[in-house]
Amino acid sequence: MLDPVALTRELVAIRTVNPPGNEQPCAEFIAGLLAPAGFQVSLQTIGPQRATLVARLPGQSVRPTLCFTGHLDTVLPGETPWSRDPFAGEVVGDRLYGRGSTDMKGGVAAMVWAALELAREGGTRTTGDLLLILTADEEVGCAGARRLMADFATLGNENLDHVGAIVVGEPTANMPCLGHKGALWLEMETRGVAAHGSMPDRGVNAILKAARAILALEQYRFPIPPHPLLGSPTLNVGTIVGGQRINIVPDHAVVGVDLRSIPGLDHDLLLNSIQDHLGSDVTLRIVTSTPGIMTDPDHPWVARVFDIMATLHGTRPGMGTAPYVTDASILTPALGSPPTLILGPGEPDLAHKVDEYCHVSKIRQAARAYLEIARLGC
Secondary structure (H helix, E strand, O other): OOOHHHHHHHHHHOOOEOOOOOOHHHHHHHHHHHHHHOOEEEEEEEEOOEEEEEEEEOOOOOOOEEEEEEEOOEOOOOOOOOOOOOOOOOEEOOEEEOOOHHHHHHHHHHHHHHHHHHHHHHHHOOOOOEEEEEEOOOOOOOHHHHHHHHHHHHHOOHHHOOEEEEEEOOOOOOOOEEEEOEEEEEEEEEEOEOOEOOOHHHOEOHHHHHHHHHHHHHOOOOOOOOEOOOEOOEEEEEEEEEOOOOOEOOOEEEEEEEEEEOOOOOHHHHHHHHHHHHOOOOEEEEEEEEOOEEOOOOOHHHHHHHHHHHHHHOOOOOOEEEOOOOOHHHHHHHOOOOOEEEOOOOOHHHOOOOOOEEEHHHHHHHHHHHHHHHHHOO
């Protein structure tokens, strides 16, 4: 039987850097492991060499389906040199190095291992179906999950029906998280009138308009109190682009704004609120909008998963949340808003960093946790 750490190394070696992604070879490799074990496997192609994998293991009861999900793409290795080959999956002590090791091929490997172990148990199981959704193009606005759920809404797919709970294998150091904030990314555009730089009074400076808008954003107050677990919404100005040359009054500027929302803060209402605050000199455009998710901590399935993790950790985990957006933003509402936990072996602080690694011991611990959760079912 394939070891989850060895499987992580194989997945790291399959380059799925996004862009361009090239997730299809990785999806096909995993499909080649699952299909002989009795999984119903399908690939949704979303572009050249790009595919999302959907695999279902039929259960032994009519209980709801349990869904494991993760993404296959990774970010770029970056410009800073690595101390180790980012695609070798080198193991040094308790660390498995490589791009995607923590975010999130360690989690994917642990889920696939657990799914194969569950399949080997055959008729001894009393759970419902087990569903794996391994997406392409998560790193750029959850595009793979969006495409999958859009097709599900219009065409239907019996493999995606009756989901009773979701586990997202994103990096949490194996601490279960109840949810995460939403993300609303905006482009804030200002326009002016070009003129010679020596005669600025003859023009209208779009960059100065943008600067005033940025200062106005500092004074913006979100119309909602903090969430007890997720805290307050946040706002970050991430990019500024404008002007043609130093000696030309700029007639155009665009500012990138990253807003993180909490439950109860509707994105359309938030957009309108910010537009009213900034006034007519600024045009706002949505770049991406992904809602947050939050699962009831008192849900019986959640309590039983926390029991499993308490046994593995030796102490009961606290009620935490993840700092980032996941595919659950798209999958959870589209699949009927089942209880959803984010739980994976990766280290949140190492995602997207140079010399990214995942602890070998946590990959093995996650594999055991996923198997117990799969045995639990919904």
